[in-house]
Amino acid sequence: MSVPAPTPVIDAASQSSRYPAIVIxxxxxxxxxxxxxxVRETEVFSLVMSYATSAEQLRxxxxxxxxxxxGPSSVYETGAPVCDPGIWELGIPVLGVCYGMQLMVQQLGGSVVAAGKAEYGKAPLHVDDPTDLLTNVEEGSTMWMSHGDSVERLPEGFVRLAHTVNTPEAAVANHDRRLYGVQFHPEVVHSSCGMAMLRNFVYHICGCEADWTTAAFIDEAIGDVRRQVxxxxxxxxxxxGVDSSTLAFLLHRAIGDxxxxxxxxxxxxxKGEPxxxxxxxxxxxxxxxxxxxARERFISKLAGVTDPERKRxxxxxxxxxxxxxxxxxxxxxxxxxxxxLYPDVIESADTNVDAKTGERVAVKIKSHHNVGGLPEDLRFKLVEPLRRLFKDEVRKVGRNLGLPEEIVGRHPFPGPGLAIRILGEVTEDKLNILRDADLVVREEIRDAGLYNEIWQAFAVLLPxxxxxxxxxxxxxxxxxxxxxxxSEDGMTADWSRLPYELLETISNRIVNEVQGVNRVVLDITSKPPGTIEWE
Incomplete structure (x- = not known):
């Protein structure tokens, strides 16, 4: 079994003058x-930290x-990741989601076993206790299940809040200790009352205030930059792009000249972008x-290079x-x-360790240009005030700072640019082919009035x-x-269902107008299992 590696413990003080109200x-x-x-959509600040974070660090x-x-593990397997049991004695409300619920049950004296019938996908939730966590959660509302294990016996002091046809303990609680667990995923869009449940936990159970606003972030970030610089x-x-333009406005407001x-x-x-x-x-x-x-300088560096990580x-x-x-x-x-951005940092981190040796196993999704490409002898100190934000939050900050929609609404574009949309070796001829094809895609998407409805639209050249x-x-x-x-934030994505007529127009234009191309194919892979970019 491959156990998830501990996420690097975040020093929240170094990330912001504000400590997180909710820690994941x-x-x-x-x-x-x-x-x-x-959680941030409720205007409450949150951060992701390692499961190995100690109770004292949390305190x-x-x-x-x-x-x-x-998580992908089973709590009853040897080497499964566990949290510090001292967390249960902190007096801080805890919500366990799926594996997190099972771990809570097991550590507090209950039992978890392999389910007689696994449950994946949508399932109607039957509410037994419509208070606290399940306030305003409708009977029969859809929840997204993804589990092969189930709670067999609850710990002392816990009660059932809800069940499904295949999962007797779909939501549980110890009301006195403010400990809650759900077997489903309230955070995904497929869970119809998931946000209502998260709001109940954040506002009513934890007593948080909605103070993580765009204006508050800008004020804090400006103060942080001034103190650092x-x-x-x-x-x-x-x-x-959206990120660097927003950063330019933010830094100019903070430190001027x-x-x-x-x-x-x-x-x-x-094409024509510079x-x-x-x-x-x-x-x-x-x-x-x-x-x-520096065009000639960069292209010469990639001569003969085909490995995407080496390119980056x-x-x-x-x-x-x-x-x-x-x-x-x-x-x-x-x-x-x-x-x-926050997803850049997350996706550039190693995610697994070997269960037997305890050594970190390199299973990077990809090294992001802003993270993985930095040399060890870097002579600069880094200023990264947006590294706590998701993409949609950056757009909100940009609008608040006065950036026009022409910039704020642009599709994301990778730091290495077209070099990672050309699979294999990058050459001038291939760059010119891809620029022409990419321009056709963007023009037709925009002319069809779909540009703002799509997260990213681009072309990829195969070797x-x-x-x-x-x-x-x-x-x-x-x-x-x-x-x-x-997509909403780039962390997960689905392929866009474009009209057949639009696909036909794009294909005809590329084949007729782009020299060196005679075939257009459509990528209909979601993320996961694929990534948005091909390299």
């Missing part, structure tokens, strides 16, 4: 970060509530940006090297600002060729993959 202890669930995001943070996430100068990599923005054109941007961005920031925002043309690290390292050189010309600078016929002649050209996904 992560047991390896794919939904742990989604729980944090749902020092003084959270108003603790949520135990789900002092009178030193800061260099910002400005890409023109101490900020220098620099746009490094690494040659992997979309020219658009330089004109946009100068004309619209009157922000002076240093333009650095090479690009990230070269990016920093350019910054170091330019900082010596324009500087000196002490700090480098990055638009690192294979296929036979085709054009003008009665045989062709042997590249296929292009159309990738369009819908």
């Amino acid at each position: 202890l992560d047991f390896g669930s794919q939904y742990s970060e989604l729980i944090a995001r749902r 020092a943070l003084s959270p108003r509530g603790i949520i135990l996430s789900g 002092g009178d030193k100068r800061v260099l910002l990599a400005l890409s023109g 101490q900020l220098t923005c620099m746009f490094i054109d690494q040659g992997f941007m979309r 020219e658009f961005l330089m004109d946009f920031f100068d004309r619209k925002f009157h922000i002076q940006v240093q333009y650095i043309n 690290k090479l690009i990230g390292t070269e990016f920093i090297r350019v910054f170091e050189e330019e900082s010596r010309r324009l500087g000196p600078f002490d700090y480098l600002a990055q638009g690192t 294979v060729r296929s036979v085709g016929v054009m003008g009665d002649k045989r062709t042997y050209a590249f296929p292009v993959v159309l990738r369009c996904v819908s």
